[in-house]
Amino acid sequence: MKITSARVIVTCPGRNFVTLKIETDEGLTGVGDATLNGRELAVASYLTDHVIPCLIGRDPHRIEDTWQYLYRGAYWRRGPVTMSAIAAVDTALWDIKAKAAGLPLYQMLGGRSRDGALVYPHANGADIEETVDRVGDFLAKGFKAVRAQCGIPGIATTYGVAHGSKFYEPATKGLPEEQIWSTERYLDFVPKLFARLREVYGFGPHFLHDVHHRLTPIEAARLGKSLEPYRLFWMEDPSPAENQEAFRLIRQHTVTPIAVGEVFNSIHDCRELIQNQLIDYIRTTVVHAGGITHLRRIADLASLYQVRTGSHGATDLSPICMGAALHFDVWVPNFGIQEYMIHAPVTDEVFPHAYTFQDGYMFPGEVPGHGVDIDERLAAEYPYDPAYLPVCRLEDGTLWNW
Ligand SMILES: O=C(O)C(=O)C[C@H](O)[C@H](O)CO
Ligand SMILES: [Mg+2]
Structure with missing residues (x-):
């Protein structure tokens, strides 16, 4: 051929x-x-x-x-x-x-290791009670794991929370939106969210939280420690990870599991984190980490150190990535969880796919290939529309990590 x-x-x-x-x-x-x-x-x-x-x-x-x-x-x-x-x-x-x-x-990779992939969606709300309700909506739909993000009192915007009634989407039209961040307010507030979630839903469901790279290592250590009573599935991207060694400090202070890797693109970005057992979940995914071929190499390294996979699956990764990731997930021996942020119906129309959701798990489908296609005629009706991710500043104007 x-x-x-x-x-x-x-x-x-x-x-x-x-x-x-x-x-x-x-x-x-x-x-x-x-x-x-x-x-x-x-x-x-x-x-x-x-x-x-x-x-x-x-x-x-x-x-x-x-x-x-x-x-x-x-x-x-x-x-x-x-x-x-x-x-x-x-x-x-x-x-x-x-x-x-x-x-x-998945058959080409070695066949199934499990029936379906445990997935988590994003629940977010302007305040604690709204977030609690959104988490409840997902639990009612059968999800067994939910990521919770919440508006912080005193900060106009925060990562992962929608503006107004629109569904959360990070990229915005025009030049990058500037957002203001306060680490102090965040650190004091987040444990209250998870205390309330455990009070309402008990310890049955898995809860996850994305810090989105915003803390220094010692701040991340403090957050991890303060979240320990609420037994999170993971605390994601607690601090920027270019300096892999920095995670040793976080690790020394907390047993809250740590997930890192959505911005990584190579095994070398996570080699030290994995080999030194500084993380519990590696979040590299098909599209940004060199495809199935390279992701498999990362997962195999991780498996030697009991680090499990938790691939990135935000809506800015197309249904093609999602489909390929699900085939990978049902095969990979050291699978942990898969993010599933749920695409808009119009996205799903352009990318017809074989994967399905049922009772908290996703299934890649049985059609030959990865099971996702693109309807090119329909795709042509939606021309490219430039959009940027936001940038973030501290209250004194210092540029920070979004
Ligand atoms: O899904 C997540 O965990 C994210 O952090 C989403 C990212 O902000 C998003 O993919 C950036 O493009
Ligand atoms: Mg993330």
């Missing part, structure tokens, strides 16, 4: 997505997600201008060789743009290989 053509499709059904479609001389096609929120066109250009010309004529079955060709061959290794572009090629090639075999992708 040979790759005869490949193209990038940029579309905005509710939000922007970048998709790579690869076609072969045997009529089989594969699709991969290449979306990098707020920097979409950089990946689109990387693929169109630099990667696609190298794909034509290659054997789509040679996934590992193509991965190495694009990684080593670029000379400029790693980085979110490069690794998202490689991920898109890798995902599309796994899709083609599984379709050629007539099997769902």
Whole structure:
């Protein structure tokens, strides 16, 4: 089999997505997600201008060789743009290989380790009682794990909480929105949210929380310690993780489990965190971490240290990433949980998919490939609409981590 053509499709059904479609001389096609929120066109250009010309004529079955060709061959290794572009090629090639075999992708990885993937959605509210209600809505729908984020008294906006009645979506039109942050108010407030959630729902459901990189290591240690009575499933991204060694300090002070990795794109970003057992869950995902081929390498390293997976699954990762991630999740031996932020109906229409949700778990479906496609005619009705992630400042104006 040979790759005869490949193209990038940029579309905005509710939000922007970048998709790579690869076609072969045997009529089989594969699709991969290449979306990098707020920097979409950089990946689109990387693929169109630099990667696609190298794909034509290659054997789509040679996934590992193509991965190495694009990684080593670029000379400029790693980085979110490069690794998202490689991920898109890798995902599309796994899709083609599984379709050629007539099997769902998880069978190509080694078959099922479990029936379905435990998932968590996002519940958020302007205040504690609204957040408690939103958590209750998800529990009533059968979810067994829920992430809870809440407006903080005295701060106009905070990460993960919707403006007004709109569903939470981080990217906004125009130039980046500037938000104000107060660590002191946050640290005092968050334990009250989880105290109330445990009071209302008991210790049956799993609760998760995303700190979104906003604390210093010692502040993160304090938060982890103060949340211990509420037994969180995890505390996510408590501090920026470029300095992997910093997590030793957090770890020394708290037994609240730690999840990190949605902004990582390579095994080298998390090697020390994993090998030193400084985290409990690694959150790298298909689209930003080099596709199935590289994610498998990360998960295998993690498995040696009892670190489990908890892949990023926000709505800025397309349903193609979600589908591929679910095949990975039902196979990977050291699976922990999968984020499932739930796409808008218009996104689901553009990306028809085989995956389903039932009773707190998701199932990748049994169709050959990863089971997600793109309706190109419909996609063309939603042209690219530039949007940025917000930036964050402390109350004195200092630029901070959003
Ligand atoms: O889903 C999460 O855990 C996130 O932190 C979502 C990120 O803010 C989002 O993907 C940024 O594009
Ligand atoms: Mg996060």
